[in-house]
Amino acid sequence: xxxxxxxxxxxxxxxxxxxxxxxxxxxxxxxxxxxxxxxxxxxxxxxxxxxxxxxxxxxxxxxxxxxxxxxxxxxxxxxxxxxxxxxxxxxxxxxxxxxxxxxxxxxxxxxxxxxxxxxxxxxxxxxxxxxxxxxxxxxxxxxxxxxxxxxxxxxxxxxxxxxxxxxxxxxxxxxxxxxxxxxxxxxxxxxxxxxxxxxxxxxxxxxxxxxxxxxxxxxxxxxxxxxxxxxxxxxxxxxxxxxxxxxxxxxxxxxxxxxxxxx
Amino acid sequence: xxxxxxxxxxxxxxxxxxxxxxxxxxxxxxxxxxxxxxxxxxxxxxxxxxxxxxxxxxxxxxxxxxxxxxxxxxxxxxxxxxxxxxxxxxxxxxxxxxxxxxxxxxxxxxxxxxxxxxxxxxxxxxxxxxxxxxxxxxxxxxxxxxxxxxxxxxxxxxxxxxxxxxxxxxxxxxxxxxxxxxxxxxxxxxxxxxxxxxxxxxxxxxxxxxxxxxxxxxxxxxxxxxxxxxxxxxxxxxxxxxxxxxxxxxxxxxxxxxxxxxxxxxxxxxxxxxxxxxxxxxxxxxxxxxx
Numbered sequence: 001x002x003x004x005x006x007x008x009x010x011x012x013x014x015x016x017x018x019x020x021x022x023x024x025x026x027x028x029x030x031x032x033x034x035x036x037x038x039x040x041x042x043x044x045x046x047x048x049x050x051x052x053x054x055x056x057x058x059x060x061x062x063x064x065x066x067x068x069x070x071x072x073x074x075x076x077x078x079x080x081x082x083x084x085x086x087x088x089x090x091x092x093x094x095x096x097x098x099x100x101x102x103x104x105x106x107x108x109x110x111x112x113x114x115x116x117x118x119x120x121x122x123x124x125x126x127x128x129x130x131x132x133x134x135x136x137x138x139x140x141x142x143x144x145x146x147x148x149x150x151x152x153x154x155x156x157x158x159x160x161x162x163x164x165x166x167x168x169x170x171x172x173x174x175x176x177x178x179x180x181x182x183x184x185x186x187x188x189x190x191x192x193x194x195x196x197x198x199x200x201x202x203x204x205x206x207x208x209x210x211x212x213x214x215x216x217x218x219x220x221x222x223x224x225x226x227x228x229x230x231x232x233x234x235x236x237x238x239x240x241x242x243x244x245x246x247x248x249x250x251x252x253x254x255x256x257x258x259x260x261x262x263x
Numbered sequence: 264x265x266x267x268x269x270x271x272x273x274x275x276x277x278x279x280x281x282x283x284x285x286x287x288x289x290x291x292x293x294x295x296x297x298x299x300x301x302x303x304x305x306x307x308x309x310x311x312x313x314x315x316x317x318x319x320x321x322x323x324x325x326x327x328x329x330x331x332x333x334x335x336x337x338x339x340x341x342x343x344x345x346x347x348x349x350x351x352x353x354x355x356x357x358x359x360x361x362x363x364x365x366x367x368x369x370x371x372x373x374x375x376x377x378x379x380x381x382x383x384x385x386x387x388x389x390x391x392x393x394x395x396x397x398x399x400x401x402x403x404x405x406x407x408x409x410x411x412x413x414x415x416x417x418x419x420x421x422x423x424x425x426x427x428x429x430x431x432x433x434x435x436x437x438x439x440x441x442x443x444x445x446x447x448x449x450x451x452x453x454x455x456x457x458x459x460x461x462x463x464x465x466x467x468x469x470x471x472x473x474x475x476x477x478x479x480x481x482x483x484x485x486x487x488x489x490x491x492x493x494x495x496x497x498x499x500x501x502x503x504x505x506x507x508x509x510x511x512x513x514x515x516x517x518x519x520x521x522x523x524x525x526x527x528x529x530x531x532x533x534x535x536x537x538x539x540x541x542x543x544x545x546x547x548x549x550x551x552x553x554x
Binding site for chain 2: 051053068069071072073075078079080081084085086087091094097098100101102103130131132146150
C-alpha cells in the first residue's frame with residue numbers, strides 16, 4: 001500500500017496539552033476518509049498538524065508527497081476577510097497559485113479552467129460578484145471551486161457542510177466523489193453520522209485518543225460512539241506528564257485494508 | 264479663455280516653484296495612494312499615523328547631527344521607520360501580540376528616544392519645517408527623492424501585488440500555498456515608510472498620512488474592486504494635489520493643509536454621495552429590483 005499520510009505515535013496539542021493523543025496509522029493514497037468525533041475531539045487539530053500550521057508535541061507525520069503544494073486544505077473557519085473588494089472570479093483564480101505563483105500569467109487555458117471550476121460548483125453568472133455579497137452556501141461553493149483548481153493529490157475538508165443547505169452539500173459532495181474517483185486522497189471532518197455511514201468507506205473516530213479506525217460500518221458502532229462521547233473535552237490543568245511509551249489504544253483493525261495498521 | 268488660463272494654468276507656467284510643487288504632489292499621489300488603499304483594507308489606517316511618528320525622531324536625530332541635510336534626515340527617518348516596521352512585523356508574526364499592539368509599543372519607544380535626543384540640544388525653529396513640510400520649497404534633491412520613492416513603490420508593489428492581495432483576503436490560504444506572504448508583508452511595510460518619508464518633506468510629518476488615507480477612503484466609496492479602488496484613490500490624490508496648490512496660490516493659504524483639505528472635501532462628498540455605501544445612497548436606496 002502506498003500511504004498518502006502516515007502518523008507515527010503522533011501527539012498534537014496546545015501548551016503541551018494533547019488535543020490528538022498517540023495517533024498511529026496510515027491513510028492510503030486514494031482513500032476517502034471521514035474523521036468523526038465530538039466537538040473538541042481534535043479533528044481540526046489533526047488537519048492543522050497535517051498541513052503544518054502546528055507542530056507535533058511528539059511523534060511525527062510522514063507525507064507520501066513532501067511537496068506542501070500537493071495538500072489542499074479547507075479550514076472550518078476560513079480567515080477570509082469577506083469585506084475585501086475582490087470578486088468571485090479572482091478569488092477562485094487563487095487556486096492556480098501553484099501554476100502561476102506571484103508573477104505567472106493567467107493564459108487562455110487557465111482562464112478556461114477557472115470558468116470550468118466556477119461552473120462545476122454552480123456559480124456561473126457570479127464571476128463579477130463581490131465576495132461580500134455571497135451567502136454562506138455560495139461562499140462554500142466558491143471555496144470548493146478554488147480547491148478544484150488547486151488540483152492537489154491530498155484534500156482536507158474541515159466540516160465543509162456545516163451551515164449549508166441539503167442541496168449545496170449534495171452538490172459539493174458530488175465533487176468529493178469526483179476527487180475520490182480521480183484517486184485523490186480526501187479527508188473530511190464530519191458531524192453527520194448518518195451521512196458518513198452512507199457515503200464514506202473509511203472512518204477515523206477521534207476523541208483526542210483514536211477510538212476506532214477502519215471500515216465505516218465497523219467503526220461507527222453504538223459502543224464506539226458512546227466511548228467517544230464519554231471522553232472528557234476539557235484540558236486537565238493538573239495533568240500529569242504523559243509516559244511516552246504508552247501504547248495507543250486502538251481496537252484491532254487489521255482486517256481493514258490500508259487503515260489503522262500499526263507500524 | 265484667458266481667465267481660465269490665468270486661474271488653472273498660469274500659476275504653474277509662470278512660477279518654477281509651483282511646477283516643482285506640482286511634480287512633487289503628483290509623484291507623491293502615485294506612490295502613496297495605492298499604499299493607502301492597502302493600509303485601509305488591512306485595517307491599518309492608523310498604522311500610517313503611528314509610522315509617521317516613528318520616523319520623526321529618526322529625522323530629528325539626523326537634523327541635530329548635521330543640520331537641515333536631506334541625506335542625514337532621510338537616512339535617520341528611514342532607519343527609525345524600518346527598525347520599527349521590521350520589529351513590528353517580527354513580533355506580530357512570532358508572538359501573541361497583534362500588529363497594532365506591537366506597533367504601538369515600538370513607535371512610542373521610538374518617539375520617546377527621539378524627543379529625549381531633541382531635548383538634549385534644545386528646540387529649533389527649523390524643526391517646524393520637519394513638522395509641517397513645505398511642498399513649495401522642494402529642491403532638486405528632494406524632488407528626485409520623492410519621484411524615486413514613487414517609482415520604487417510602484418515597481419515593488421507590482422512585484423508583491425498578488426501575494427499581498429491574497430494575504431489580505433485569505434491569510435490562511437496564503438500560508439498554505441506559499442511562504443511569499445511574510446516577505447510581501449514586510450516589503451509592504453517598507454514601502455509605507457518610504458512614502459511617509461516622501462510625504463514628510465512635502466506635507467510634514469503631521470499631514471503626510473493625509474495623502475495616503477483620505478484618497479483611499481474616497482476610493483472605498485466608489486469601487487467594489489481593488490483595482491478600480493486604487494485607480495480612483497490615485498486620481499483623487501493627484502486632483503487634490505493640483506487643486507490644493509491652486510487654492511493655496513490664489514487664496515494665499517499654506518499649501519500642505521490646502522492639499523489635504525481638498526482631499527477632505529472630496530472625501531466628504533464621497534461619504535455622502537458615493538455609489539458604494541454612501542450615506543445618501545443608504546438613506547434613499549431606490550425601489551428594490553425584481554431579482
